[in-house]
Amino acid sequence: MIDFRYHLVSLISVFLALAVGVILGAGPLQGAIGDQLTDQVATLRDERNTLREELDEAQTEAGEQREFVEAAGQQLVSGSLAGQRVAVVDVDEVSDSTEQGVLDQLEEAGARVVAHESLTAAWTSADDATLRDTVAGGLRDRLDDLEGDDAEGDVITEESTTPELLGAALTVALTDADPTDPSARSAEAETLQGLLEQFGLVDVETAPEAPADAILLLSGGDKGADDAETQDADPATTGIGALTTLAGTAAELAPAVVAGPTTQEGDLVSSVRADDELVDTVTTVSGIEQVTGQIVVPLAVAAQQSGTVDQYGFEEGATVLPPEAGAPGGSDAASGTGEGQGK
Template structure:
């Protein structure tokens, strides 16, 4: 058994070692230790300055590249969508900067933006699903083509929204049909006027040929911060339904998404082989490269080429060049018109 003397000897040894260390540090080793620490601090300072200089240079090069791509945008987009009419559907609140940039690129491609529509929380709120089901029953008579009888409510609403934006008056291809106007009015109002399913920035009077669906970007999470919950499966399904309806019911559609990452709609589409084969996506639309890719990707989709564009896995950096035929719009011919018809 360890006795008291052992503890005394141990304590004396500790204090002796501490005293020797203090004596050496304050005496013969003082200059050596001080010089070593000073040298290490100076080296770290020089390395930090070098890294700062390198970072500033890289940032400058990146800024120059963005400026060059931005300046080349009009030339890259010139004629890509000449004469095409495009409706823009935002799946939620999209940064104004991104929306304005996409509009600018569509304009540079020769397209005309006919509508800006934004889905509200009511579109996917589980507490108002009964209201949405009842609304679908009211909208069905105005849908042509009508969705399958077993289609989900989200698919029916998506069909109604797209048809409201692309269906032309049979007698006037430059005006919305009466049914389309009815559908849009129903979707943009509700029993509670403060909570419609969609909001429309300006009156929609002209039908679109194609559709750009803009996803809500997933915000980056700071290191150590708790990431926000990923969208539920029902929300993702409702958003995919809009993109699918836009592709099915128009001449072509593109999903314009933010940076790739957990929870993005692009990732959900690319993870599903059937969806990836049917729907076109563009990621990184918060940057000039993605913004320019949107009209180019839409031109490809109208031309029958599906693709995924960006810098992530499964994506191509730049859509191929494509030359679309000129747009031709004519009013429907009356049933009794033609050879032998009365004047």
């Protein structure tokens, strides 16, 4: 049993410690602690002011660089697509500011946007797979005789999948010209366009008014539907799989470029670049949320039209800038790396 003297000694020790602390804090240590705290506050204030100045300088420099890029971009882009007709297709949600920036650069390049459409969720959704199969089956006979730009055979065969059939239908709807009047759309193009609208696969923002010379597929960087929706679905015919097939089919029939934001694993641009076959036929542009990427888009379309396929962006292995339209040397001339196509 602990007696009263033990408690007394403990209490005395506590009070002695408090007394010593009060004496030292009010005496010899008072000045040292105060000076130390004052020095720390002054140091933090100086660091804050320095960081604020550095931020202001960085923002000023970034603004000046942006002005330079925009000015240089106008010289690079101006006239690069003069007289060319471009169809723009939003394959998923693209922000208004990004899309307008790309459209402004196409206009600066001298291109005429002859159609602007958006794919609906029915194009990629697992829930609409039966609808797509039905529509594609009905279109097969119409598309049997399609030949690619490389003249190596029919694009559509008996083994063609639903995404290939739908991709071919959209491409023909946007690019097929009347045999008697190259400036007018063919009857087949109008019919296919009507069917795609009728079955809710596309939404029209600007109705096609002339056959396009090239197709621009714009992506906002979506990675596809939720896993819950696609876990029992065929990844090749839904989500990003359906969009990569669209890109490949479109590129077989006409100059086609895929453009999206800085790449993330699983988005459309990175999926095209990861496909060893598509990367040889489909041009991609990343970073279109920035003015630099927007400037590259019309240059990439022009390069694709002249036969140069490459992957443009600032990611490792990508080419920074397309070659001048019609210039010899392809992507090597633009990048100076001699490595050819980036992946």
